[in-house]
Amino acid sequence: MKRLFTLFLSVLILTAGGQPMTGHAETPDIQAESYIMVDAVTGKILLAEQADLALPPASMTKLMTLYLVRQQIEQKKLSWNQTVRPSEKVLKLAKTPGIARLPIRKTTYTIRELYDAAFIKSANDAAVLLAEVMAGTEKQFVERMNETAVALGMEDTEYANASGLDAVDATLPGTNLMTAMDISLLIIRYIQDYPDVLDVTKRSFITINGEKVENSNKMLPRQPYAYSGMRGMKTGTTDLAGYCFASVATRGNLTLVSVVMRTTSDKARFAETKKLLDYGFSFFEPLTYYGKGEQIKGVLPIRGAKQSRYDVVTKTALYVTVLKNQAKPHTPVFQFSKAEAPLKEGEIIGTVQVEDSGRYLPGFTVPQATVTSAAKVELASFQIRLFRAVSAWSKKISQAIHQPTLVNRKGDSVK
Numbered sequence: 001m002k003r004l005f006t007l008f009l010s011v012l013i014l015t016a017g018g019q020p021m022t023g024h025a026e027t028p029d030i031q032a033e034s035y036i037m038v039d040a041v042t043g044k045i046l047l048a049e050q051a052d053l054a055l056p057p058a059s060m061t062k063l064m065t066l067y068l069v070r071q072q073i074e075q076k077k078l079s080w081n082q083t084v085r086p087s088e089k090v091l092k093l094a095k096t097p098g099i100a101r102l103p104i105r106k107t108t109y110t111i112r113e114l115y116d117a118a119f120i121k122s123a124n125d126a127a128v129l130l131a132e133v134m135a136g137t138e139k140q141f142v143e144r145m146n147e148t149a150v151a152l153g154m155e156d157t158e159y160a161n162a163s164g165l166d167a168v169d170a171t172l173p174g175t176n177l178m179t180a181m182d183i184s185l186l187i188i189r190y191i192q193d194y195p196d197v198l199d200v201t202k203r204s205f206i207t208i209n210g211e212k213v214e215n216s217n218k219m220l221p222r223q224p225y226a227y228s229g230m231r232g233m234k235t236g237t238t239d240l241a242g243y244c245f246a247s248v249a250t251r252g253n254l255t256l257v258s259v260v261m262r263t264t265s266d267k268a269r270f271a272e273t274k275k276l277l278d279y280g281f282s283f284f285e286p287l288t289y290y291g292k293g294e295q296i297k298g299v300l301p302i303r304g305a306k307q308s309r310y311d312v313v314t315k316t317a318l319y320v321t322v323l324k325n326q327a328k329p330h331t332p333v334f335q336f337s338k339a340e341a342p343l344k345e346g347e348i349i350g351t352v353q354v355e356d357s358g359r360y361l362p363g364f365t366v367p368q369a370t371v372t373s374a375a376k377v378e379l380a381s382f383q384i385r386l387f388r389a390v391s392a393w394s395k396k397i398s399q400a401i402h403q404p405t406l407v408n409r410k411g412d413s414v415k
Protein backbone atom coordinates (compact mmCIF):
# COMPACT_ATOMS: atom_id res chain seq x y z
CA MET A 1 0.00 0.00 0.00
CA LYS A 2 2.86 2.35 0.84
CA ARG A 3 4.42 1.68 -2.57
CA LEU A 4 1.14 2.49 -4.39
CA PHE A 5 0.79 5.73 -2.44
CA THR A 6 4.40 6.65 -3.18
CA LEU A 7 3.91 6.04 -6.91
CA PHE A 8 0.69 8.08 -6.92
CA LEU A 9 2.42 10.90 -5.04
CA SER A 10 5.32 10.93 -7.45
CA VAL A 11 2.93 11.35 -10.39
CA LEU A 12 1.19 14.28 -8.73
CA ILE A 13 4.24 16.08 -7.36
CA LEU A 14 7.40 15.06 -9.10
CA THR A 15 6.01 15.41 -12.61
CA ALA A 16 5.81 19.10 -11.83
CA GLY A 17 9.34 18.84 -10.48
CA GLY A 18 10.50 17.73 -13.92
CA GLN A 19 9.22 20.92 -15.49
CA PRO A 20 11.52 23.88 -16.08
CA MET A 21 11.52 26.50 -13.35
CA THR A 22 11.51 29.27 -15.94
CA GLY A 23 10.33 29.78 -19.47
CA HIS A 24 13.95 30.44 -20.52
CA ALA A 25 15.26 27.07 -19.32
CA GLU A 26 14.23 24.06 -21.39
CA THR A 27 14.15 20.89 -19.32
CA PRO A 28 16.47 18.18 -20.69
CA ASP A 29 14.96 14.92 -21.88
CA ILE A 30 16.45 12.43 -19.42
CA GLN A 31 16.22 8.80 -20.54
CA ALA A 32 16.03 7.12 -17.14
CA GLU A 33 13.17 5.56 -15.23
CA SER A 34 13.92 7.81 -12.27
CA TYR A 35 16.24 10.75 -11.71
CA ILE A 36 16.96 13.71 -9.46
CA MET A 37 19.36 16.66 -9.24
CA VAL A 38 19.87 18.48 -5.94
CA ASP A 39 21.94 21.36 -4.58
CA ALA A 40 24.36 19.64 -2.20
CA VAL A 41 24.51 22.54 0.27
CA THR A 42 20.82 23.33 0.81
CA GLY A 43 19.15 20.07 -0.26
CA LYS A 44 17.01 21.99 -2.76
CA ILE A 45 15.61 19.81 -5.55
CA LEU A 46 16.39 21.45 -8.89
CA LEU A 47 15.01 18.77 -11.20
CA ALA A 48 13.31 15.43 -10.60
CA GLU A 49 11.14 12.78 -12.23
CA GLN A 50 9.76 9.71 -10.44
CA ALA A 51 12.27 10.42 -7.70
CA ASP A 52 10.02 8.77 -5.09
CA LEU A 53 9.83 5.51 -7.04
CA ALA A 54 11.63 2.68 -5.20
CA LEU A 55 13.86 0.68 -7.54
CA PRO A 56 16.79 -1.72 -7.14
CA PRO A 57 19.88 0.51 -6.67
CA ALA A 58 22.52 -2.13 -7.51
CA SER A 59 25.93 -1.12 -6.13
CA MET A 60 24.71 2.30 -5.04
CA THR A 61 23.67 0.19 -2.02
CA LYS A 62 27.35 0.29 -1.03
CA LEU A 63 27.00 3.98 -0.18
CA MET A 64 25.30 2.96 3.08
CA THR A 65 27.80 0.16 3.75
CA LEU A 66 30.71 2.55 3.33
CA TYR A 67 29.01 5.35 5.25
CA LEU A 68 28.81 3.00 8.24
CA VAL A 69 32.48 2.04 7.81
CA ARG A 70 33.42 5.72 7.89
CA GLN A 71 31.19 6.22 10.92
CA GLN A 72 32.95 3.42 12.80
CA ILE A 73 36.34 4.88 11.88
CA GLU A 74 35.22 8.18 13.40
CA GLN A 75 33.98 6.37 16.52
CA LYS A 76 37.32 4.49 16.73
CA LYS A 77 35.59 1.12 16.48
CA LEU A 78 37.65 0.48 13.34
CA SER A 79 41.00 1.81 12.14
CA TRP A 80 42.19 2.26 8.57
CA ASN A 81 45.27 0.10 9.15
CA GLN A 82 43.37 -2.75 10.83
CA THR A 83 43.93 -5.99 8.89
CA VAL A 84 41.32 -8.68 8.24
CA ARG A 85 41.11 -12.01 6.45
CA PRO A 86 38.23 -12.98 4.17
CA SER A 87 35.70 -15.55 5.34
CA GLU A 88 34.81 -18.65 3.32
CA LYS A 89 31.62 -16.91 2.20
CA VAL A 90 33.60 -13.95 0.84
CA LEU A 91 36.14 -16.22 -0.90
CA LYS A 92 33.30 -18.13 -2.54
CA LEU A 93 31.72 -14.87 -3.68
CA ALA A 94 35.08 -13.73 -5.05
CA LYS A 95 35.24 -16.84 -7.25
CA THR A 96 31.77 -16.36 -8.73
CA PRO A 97 32.05 -15.38 -12.42
CA GLY A 98 30.74 -11.88 -13.16
CA ILE A 99 30.44 -10.99 -9.47
CA ALA A 100 34.01 -10.44 -8.27
CA ARG A 101 35.58 -7.09 -8.98
CA LEU A 102 39.09 -7.60 -7.52
CA PRO A 103 38.79 -10.56 -6.68
CA ILE A 104 39.50 -10.93 -2.95
CA ARG A 105 42.17 -13.56 -2.27
CA LYS A 106 43.08 -15.71 0.73
CA THR A 107 45.34 -13.08 2.29
CA THR A 108 45.05 -10.08 4.60
CA TYR A 109 43.57 -6.69 3.67
CA THR A 110 43.42 -3.40 5.51
CA ILE A 111 40.11 -1.67 6.13
CA ARG A 112 41.40 1.17 3.92
CA GLU A 113 42.04 -1.22 1.00
CA LEU A 114 38.58 -2.76 1.29
CA TYR A 115 36.90 0.64 1.62
CA ASP A 116 38.69 2.01 -1.44
CA ALA A 117 38.04 -1.13 -3.48
CA ALA A 118 34.32 -1.11 -2.68
CA PHE A 119 34.05 2.54 -3.71
CA ILE A 120 36.33 2.69 -6.71
CA LYS A 121 35.91 -0.77 -8.25
CA SER A 122 32.52 -1.50 -6.67
CA ALA A 123 33.97 -4.69 -5.24
CA ASN A 124 31.11 -6.84 -3.93
CA ASP A 125 33.40 -9.20 -2.03
CA ALA A 126 35.07 -6.24 -0.29
CA ALA A 127 31.69 -4.81 0.75
CA VAL A 128 30.53 -8.12 2.23
CA LEU A 129 33.82 -8.57 4.11
CA LEU A 130 33.46 -5.08 5.60
CA ALA A 131 29.91 -5.93 6.67
CA GLU A 132 31.12 -9.08 8.43
CA VAL A 133 33.91 -7.18 10.19
CA MET A 134 31.47 -4.59 11.52
CA ALA A 135 28.57 -6.81 12.57
CA GLY A 136 29.71 -10.45 12.61
CA THR A 137 27.48 -11.48 9.70
CA GLU A 138 26.16 -9.69 6.63
CA LYS A 139 22.60 -10.41 7.75
CA GLN A 140 23.15 -8.64 11.09
CA PHE A 141 24.82 -5.76 9.29
CA VAL A 142 21.78 -5.32 7.05
CA GLU A 143 19.70 -4.63 10.17
CA ARG A 144 22.08 -1.79 11.02
CA MET A 145 21.82 -0.46 7.46
CA ASN A 146 18.03 -0.27 7.69
CA GLU A 147 18.13 1.35 11.14
CA THR A 148 20.49 4.02 9.83
CA ALA A 149 18.30 4.64 6.79
CA VAL A 150 15.36 5.37 9.09
CA ALA A 151 17.49 7.67 11.25
CA LEU A 152 18.59 9.65 8.17
CA GLY A 153 15.02 10.09 6.94
CA MET A 154 15.31 7.66 4.00
CA GLU A 155 11.67 6.66 4.19
CA ASP A 156 11.46 4.46 1.08
CA THR A 157 14.69 2.49 1.42
CA GLU A 158 14.84 -1.23 2.23
CA TYR A 159 18.17 -3.04 2.36
CA ALA A 160 18.52 -6.81 1.90
CA ASN A 161 22.30 -7.11 1.53
CA ALA A 162 25.46 -5.01 1.85
CA SER A 163 26.69 -5.21 -1.74
CA GLY A 164 23.68 -4.36 -3.91
CA LEU A 165 23.72 -7.68 -5.75
CA ASP A 166 20.43 -9.18 -6.88
CA ALA A 167 19.20 -11.81 -4.40
CA VAL A 168 20.19 -14.77 -6.61
CA ASP A 169 23.84 -13.67 -6.45
CA ALA A 170 23.89 -12.19 -2.95
CA THR A 171 22.80 -15.46 -1.28
CA LEU A 172 20.49 -13.46 1.00
CA PRO A 173 16.73 -13.23 0.49
CA GLY A 174 15.01 -10.02 -0.53
CA THR A 175 15.75 -7.14 -2.87
CA ASN A 176 17.43 -3.86 -2.09
CA LEU A 177 15.09 -0.94 -2.88
CA MET A 178 15.94 2.76 -2.85
CA THR A 179 14.56 5.93 -4.40
CA ALA A 180 16.63 8.52 -6.24
CA MET A 181 15.55 10.95 -3.54
CA ASP A 182 16.84 8.71 -0.74
CA ILE A 183 20.14 8.13 -2.55
CA SER A 184 20.72 11.87 -2.99
CA LEU A 185 19.84 12.42 0.67
CA LEU A 186 22.38 9.78 1.75
CA ILE A 187 25.08 11.29 -0.46
CA ILE A 188 24.56 14.77 0.96
CA ARG A 189 24.67 13.47 4.53
CA TYR A 190 27.81 11.50 3.65
CA ILE A 191 29.73 14.46 2.23
CA GLN A 192 28.55 16.73 5.04
CA ASP A 193 29.56 14.30 7.79
CA TYR A 194 32.73 12.98 6.12
CA PRO A 195 33.86 15.33 3.32
CA ASP A 196 37.07 13.31 2.92
CA VAL A 197 35.01 10.69 1.06
CA LEU A 198 35.45 12.83 -2.06
CA ASP A 199 39.20 12.37 -1.80
CA VAL A 200 38.53 8.68 -2.46
CA THR A 201 35.80 8.90 -5.09
CA LYS A 202 37.74 11.36 -7.29
CA ARG A 203 40.62 8.89 -7.74
CA SER A 204 40.84 7.25 -11.17
CA PHE A 205 42.49 4.10 -9.86
CA ILE A 206 44.01 2.34 -6.85
CA THR A 207 46.60 -0.42 -6.51
CA ILE A 208 45.76 -3.60 -4.55
CA ASN A 209 47.86 -6.78 -4.49
CA GLY A 210 50.22 -5.05 -6.89
CA GLU A 211 47.47 -4.65 -9.48
CA LYS A 212 46.04 -1.40 -10.85
CA VAL A 213 42.29 -1.20 -10.30
CA GLU A 214 40.37 1.33 -12.44
CA ASN A 215 37.45 3.44 -11.17
CA SER A 216 34.09 2.41 -12.65
CA ASN A 217 33.12 6.12 -12.89
CA LYS A 218 33.99 7.06 -16.48
CA MET A 219 33.25 10.77 -15.99
CA LEU A 220 36.47 11.40 -14.07
CA PRO A 221 39.43 13.16 -15.74
CA ARG A 222 41.11 11.25 -18.59
CA GLN A 223 38.15 8.85 -18.78
CA PRO A 224 35.93 8.29 -21.86
CA TYR A 225 33.14 10.59 -20.61
CA ALA A 226 35.26 13.02 -18.58
CA TYR A 227 33.22 15.89 -17.12
CA SER A 228 34.67 19.12 -15.79
CA GLY A 229 34.11 19.39 -12.04
CA MET A 230 33.30 15.69 -11.51
CA ARG A 231 34.21 14.57 -8.00
CA GLY A 232 32.89 11.03 -8.35
CA MET A 233 30.56 8.90 -6.26
CA LYS A 234 29.00 5.53 -7.20
CA THR A 235 27.98 3.41 -10.15
CA GLY A 236 25.62 0.44 -9.99
CA THR A 237 24.65 -2.32 -12.41
CA THR A 238 22.60 -5.52 -12.08
CA ASP A 239 20.02 -7.29 -14.24
CA LEU A 240 17.17 -5.91 -12.11
CA ALA A 241 18.56 -2.42 -11.63
CA GLY A 242 19.87 -1.72 -15.10
CA TYR A 243 22.62 0.89 -15.32
CA CYS A 244 22.61 3.46 -12.48
CA PHE A 245 24.89 6.29 -11.43
CA ALA A 246 25.02 8.80 -8.57
CA SER A 247 27.40 11.71 -8.99
CA VAL A 248 28.83 14.73 -7.19
CA ALA A 249 30.16 17.63 -9.28
CA THR A 250 31.36 21.13 -8.40
CA ARG A 251 31.83 24.22 -10.53
CA GLY A 252 32.56 27.51 -8.83
CA ASN A 253 30.46 27.76 -5.66
CA LEU A 254 27.80 25.32 -6.82
CA THR A 255 27.93 21.60 -5.94
CA LEU A 256 25.31 19.33 -7.49
CA VAL A 257 24.27 15.77 -6.62
CA SER A 258 22.59 13.80 -9.39
CA VAL A 259 21.12 10.29 -9.53
CA VAL A 260 19.91 8.36 -12.59
CA MET A 261 18.30 4.94 -12.17
CA ARG A 262 17.57 2.19 -14.68
CA THR A 263 19.18 3.58 -17.81
CA THR A 264 19.86 1.24 -20.74
CA SER A 265 23.66 1.02 -20.93
CA ASP A 266 26.98 1.98 -19.39
CA LYS A 267 27.28 4.85 -21.87
CA ALA A 268 23.68 5.98 -21.26
CA ARG A 269 24.06 6.47 -17.51
CA PHE A 270 26.93 8.89 -18.05
CA ALA A 271 25.25 10.64 -20.99
CA GLU A 272 22.06 11.22 -18.98
CA THR A 273 24.08 12.43 -16.00
CA LYS A 274 25.84 14.91 -18.28
CA LYS A 275 22.45 16.28 -19.42
CA LEU A 276 21.39 16.80 -15.81
CA LEU A 277 24.62 18.47 -14.73
CA ASP A 278 24.80 20.66 -17.84
CA TYR A 279 21.29 21.90 -17.10
CA GLY A 280 22.09 22.54 -13.44
CA PHE A 281 25.31 24.45 -14.02
CA SER A 282 23.84 26.40 -16.97
CA PHE A 283 20.68 27.66 -15.30
CA PHE A 284 21.27 27.78 -11.53
CA GLU A 285 23.60 29.67 -9.25
CA PRO A 286 24.20 30.02 -5.50
CA LEU A 287 23.09 33.41 -4.24
CA THR A 288 24.40 34.65 -0.91
CA TYR A 289 21.88 37.07 0.56
CA TYR A 290 24.04 37.73 3.60
CA GLY A 291 27.56 36.57 4.34
CA LYS A 292 28.71 35.19 7.67
CA GLY A 293 29.36 38.07 10.08
CA GLU A 294 27.52 40.64 7.95
CA GLN A 295 25.96 43.58 9.82
CA ILE A 296 22.40 44.45 8.82
CA LYS A 297 21.23 47.94 9.68
CA GLY A 298 18.15 48.85 11.71
CA VAL A 299 16.09 45.67 11.42
CA LEU A 300 15.76 44.73 15.12
CA PRO A 301 12.81 46.42 16.89
CA ILE A 302 13.55 46.70 20.61
CA ARG A 303 11.20 47.63 23.44
CA GLY A 304 12.51 49.47 26.46
CA ALA A 305 15.76 50.68 24.83
CA LYS A 306 17.03 54.18 24.03
CA GLN A 307 16.41 53.61 20.30
CA SER A 308 13.52 51.85 18.60
CA ARG A 309 15.65 49.80 16.16
CA TYR A 310 19.13 48.25 16.24
CA ASP A 311 21.53 46.41 13.93
CA VAL A 312 22.00 42.63 13.82
CA VAL A 313 24.89 40.43 12.67
CA THR A 314 24.58 37.10 10.84
CA LYS A 315 26.14 34.21 12.72
CA THR A 316 25.95 32.03 9.61
CA ALA A 317 25.66 32.84 5.91
CA LEU A 318 22.28 32.89 4.15
CA TYR A 319 22.70 30.98 0.90
CA VAL A 320 19.93 30.20 -1.59
CA THR A 321 20.06 28.46 -4.99
CA VAL A 322 18.21 30.46 -7.66
CA LEU A 323 17.88 30.70 -11.40
CA LYS A 324 20.70 32.67 -12.97
CA ASN A 325 20.09 36.37 -13.67
CA GLN A 326 17.00 36.29 -11.47
CA ALA A 327 16.46 39.19 -9.11
CA LYS A 328 16.21 38.33 -5.43
CA PRO A 329 12.84 36.54 -5.41
CA HIS A 330 11.63 37.75 -2.03
CA THR A 331 12.57 40.18 0.68
CA PRO A 332 14.34 38.42 3.56
CA VAL A 333 12.06 37.79 6.53
CA PHE A 334 13.37 38.29 10.09
CA GLN A 335 11.94 36.42 13.07
CA PHE A 336 13.11 37.61 16.47
CA SER A 337 12.89 35.54 19.64
CA LYS A 338 14.18 38.45 21.73
CA ALA A 339 13.06 42.02 21.14
CA GLU A 340 13.26 43.64 24.56
CA ALA A 341 16.14 45.42 26.31
CA PRO A 342 18.60 44.66 27.73
CA LEU A 343 20.66 42.54 25.29
CA LYS A 344 24.28 41.47 25.31
CA GLU A 345 26.51 42.06 22.31
CA GLY A 346 26.58 38.88 20.19
CA GLU A 347 23.47 37.44 21.86
CA ILE A 348 21.41 35.18 19.57
CA ILE A 349 18.12 36.95 18.98
CA GLY A 350 16.49 35.27 15.97
CA THR A 351 16.80 34.18 12.34
CA VAL A 352 16.54 35.57 8.82
CA GLN A 353 15.02 33.52 6.01
CA VAL A 354 14.24 34.02 2.34
CA GLU A 355 10.86 32.73 1.23
CA ASP A 356 11.26 30.07 -1.43
CA SER A 357 8.55 28.03 -3.13
CA GLY A 358 11.04 25.33 -4.21
CA ARG A 359 11.06 21.76 -2.88
CA TYR A 360 13.69 20.33 -0.54
CA LEU A 361 14.84 16.87 0.46
CA PRO A 362 13.41 15.39 3.67
CA GLY A 363 15.11 16.97 6.67
CA PHE A 364 16.01 20.13 4.75
CA THR A 365 14.07 23.39 4.88
CA VAL A 366 14.21 26.79 3.22
CA PRO A 367 17.65 28.17 4.20
CA GLN A 368 17.89 30.48 7.17
CA ALA A 369 20.69 32.19 9.08
CA THR A 370 21.01 32.83 12.79
CA VAL A 371 21.36 36.50 13.75
CA THR A 372 22.85 38.09 16.87
CA SER A 373 22.74 41.58 18.36
CA ALA A 374 25.41 43.81 16.84
CA ALA A 375 26.04 45.70 20.05
CA LYS A 376 25.07 45.81 23.70
CA VAL A 377 21.53 47.16 24.07
CA GLU A 378 20.93 48.82 27.42
CA LEU A 379 17.61 49.48 29.10
CA ALA A 380 16.45 53.08 28.71
CA SER A 381 16.28 55.23 31.87
CA PHE A 382 13.18 55.12 34.08
CA GLN A 383 12.27 58.68 33.05
CA ILE A 384 12.34 57.82 29.32
CA ARG A 385 10.27 54.67 29.83
CA LEU A 386 7.76 56.57 32.02
CA PHE A 387 7.46 59.31 29.39
CA ARG A 388 6.81 56.72 26.66
CA ALA A 389 4.19 54.98 28.78
CA VAL A 390 2.36 58.27 29.54
CA SER A 391 2.54 59.28 25.85
CA ALA A 392 1.11 55.95 24.75
CA TRP A 393 -1.68 56.19 27.38
CA SER A 394 -2.50 59.79 26.31
CA LYS A 395 -2.69 58.70 22.67
CA LYS A 396 -5.19 55.96 23.50
CA ILE A 397 -7.33 58.39 25.52
CA SER A 398 -7.32 60.87 22.63
CA GLN A 399 -8.34 58.16 20.16
CA ALA A 400 -11.18 57.06 22.45
CA ILE A 401 -12.50 60.65 22.80
CA HIS A 402 -12.52 61.29 19.06
CA GLN A 403 -13.89 57.89 18.05
CA PRO A 404 -17.48 58.11 16.68
CA THR A 405 -20.09 56.50 18.95
CA LEU A 406 -23.30 54.74 18.04
CA VAL A 407 -26.44 56.55 19.16
CA ASN A 408 -29.88 54.98 19.36
CA ARG A 409 -32.33 57.08 17.41
CA LYS A 410 -36.07 57.08 17.85
CA GLY A 411 -37.56 54.06 16.16
CA ASP A 412 -34.35 52.03 16.30
CA SER A 413 -34.63 48.68 18.00
CA VAL A 414 -32.39 45.79 18.74
CA LYS A 415 -33.71 42.40 17.83
